[in-house]
Amino acid sequence: MSVVIEAxxxxxAFGRTPALRGASIAVDAGEILAIMGxxxxxxxxxxxxxxxxxxxxxxxxxxxxxxxxxxxxxxRSSLRRDRFGFVFQFGxxxxxxxxxxNVALPLLLSGVRRTQALRRAYAWFERLGLxxxxxxxxxxxxxxxxxxxxxxxxxxxxxxxxxxxxxTGALDSLTGEQVMDLLVSAAREQGTTVILxxxxxRIAAYADREVMVRDGRVNAPDRIAS
Amino acid sequence: MSVPLTLLGLLEREPSHGYDLKRDYDAFFGRGxxxxxxxxxxxxxRLARDGKVVISDVAPGSGPDRKRYIxxxxxxxxxxxxxxxxxxxxxxxxxxxxxxxxxxLMLDRPADEYLDTQRSAHLRRMRELTExxxxxxxxxxxxxxxxxxxxxxDLRWIEMTGxxxxxxxxxxxx
Ligand SMILES: Nc1ncnc2c1ncn2[C@@H]1O[C@H](COP(=O)(O)OP(=O)(O)OP(=O)(O)O)[C@@H](O)[C@H]1O
Ligand SMILES: [Mg+2]
Numbered sequence: 001m002s003v004v005i006e007a008x009x010x011x012x013a014f015g016r017t018p019a020l021r022g023a024s025i026a027v028d029a030g031e032i033l034a035i036m037g038x039x040x041x042x043x044x045x046x047x048x049x050x051x052x053x054x055x056x057x058x059x060x061x062x063x064x065x066x067x068x069x070x071x072x073x074x075x076r077s078s079l080r081r082d083r084f085g086f087v088f089q090f091g092x093x094x095x096x097x098x099x100x101x102n103v104a105l106p107l108l109l110s111g112v113r114r115t116q117a118l119r120r121a122y123a124w125f126e127r128l129g130l131x132x133x134x135x136x137x138x139x140x141x142x143x144x145x146x147x148x149x150x151x152x153x154x155x156x157x158x159x160x161x162x163x164x165x166x167x168t169g170a171l172d173s174l175t176g177e178q179v180m181d182l183l184v185s186a187a188r189e190q191g192t193t194v195i196l197x198x199x200x201x202r203i204a205a206y207a208d209r210e211v212m213v214r215d216g217r218v219n220a221p222d223r224i225a226s
Numbered sequence: 227m228s229v230p231l232t233l234l235g236l237l238e239r240e241p242s243h244g245y246d247l248k249r250d251y252d253a254f255f256g257r258g259x260x261x262x263x264x265x266x267x268x269x270x271x272r273l274a275r276d277g278k279v280v281i282s283d284v285a286p287g288s289g290p291d292r293k294r295y296i297x298x299x300x301x302x303x304x305x306x307x308x309x310x311x312x313x314x315x316x317x318x319x320x321x322x323x324x325x326x327x328x329x330x331l332m333l334d335r336p337a338d339e340y341l342d343t344q345r346s347a348h349l350r351r352m353r354e355l356t357e358x359x360x361x362x363x364x365x366x367x368x369x370x371x372x373x374x375x376x377x378x379x380d381l382r383w384i385e386m387t388g389x390x391x392x393x394x395x396x397x398x399x400x
Pocket of ligand 1: 044
């Protein structure tokens, strides 16, 4: 397995609040990794640094062997647009757009023509059990439906890495697991690497591996006895 | 809950009389169900027969209360192995996990590492059950879910205990 994304000794502080204190992690291509840990331990900050949203104060971030932390903001922005997908706790759909337009958004932003972008977006609705919801606006969707639309938007451009921060955090357990099930199947099908932040063990159990973040550092379970 | 291993663990603190062991066992692990003296002494003599403790007569006279029990290297190794190995992640192990954590703190061992090891063993089992659930029938899924929710309860307990180790250490090491 080859490493696709990596943090080496990343440190990050919000003003005087340290959030990462030397976090290191390497994620293999195609791997589904769960990042767990207590509230405030630095999970989201680590995710944002890996995704090139935040730049660590020191340490390195590498994507496909290339330093991300030394890129310019426009370079990181196009990396995020072209290679990465995102799903957050609250779908963050654009309320003015239809569900289908929301899904098509990443394609439209990277210059795919509108008819083709919408055609690719539509294909996701059946796949995620959302047939008939294409023209609805986010206010007309249940939490679970909105989250599946957000998942489709995260995956529609076939990103190399999908970053998901508590994607099921706002859903009840059954709906949350349905979303996870779809996420894992879709990611496996297109070979997408998934980095998933969750504090729920039952959600983390959908991943291939888990790491714990504590006080801004990553503890991988290395001493596994069986 | 393993009475022999728990008594061995208590003995690793210091050589003790049977009644001291019973008192501490009842206080920390008895859960309102005291260990009968008879079981204490039969367990100790089995441990002695197996070479895990030796008996020293410290006071003149006879009777079980005159005897002090001392853990041997073999016994200490067994305690070490028991504490370090994660328990098989099956539901309803709270009492075993609890005994291991309390003993680890009493013996000044890295209780947090044991909890971490146990957490990853639990998560590994949860991944297996999730795999079964995703690939199987509804009946498989429901059975797997039953296991998953119980393991999740254990894990929450592991989290809470991990967050309170300092306070617990004070409570069990006066
Ligand atoms: N925008 C911000 N401004 C200031 N401090 C922040 C900001 N975001 C996070 N922090 C601080 O950084 C630390 C790590 O936060 P982070 O959001 O990464 O934690 P987390 O593990 O994702 O927690 P949660 O499970 O609650 O989402 C915390 O101490 C938090 O208070
Ligand atoms: Mg967070």
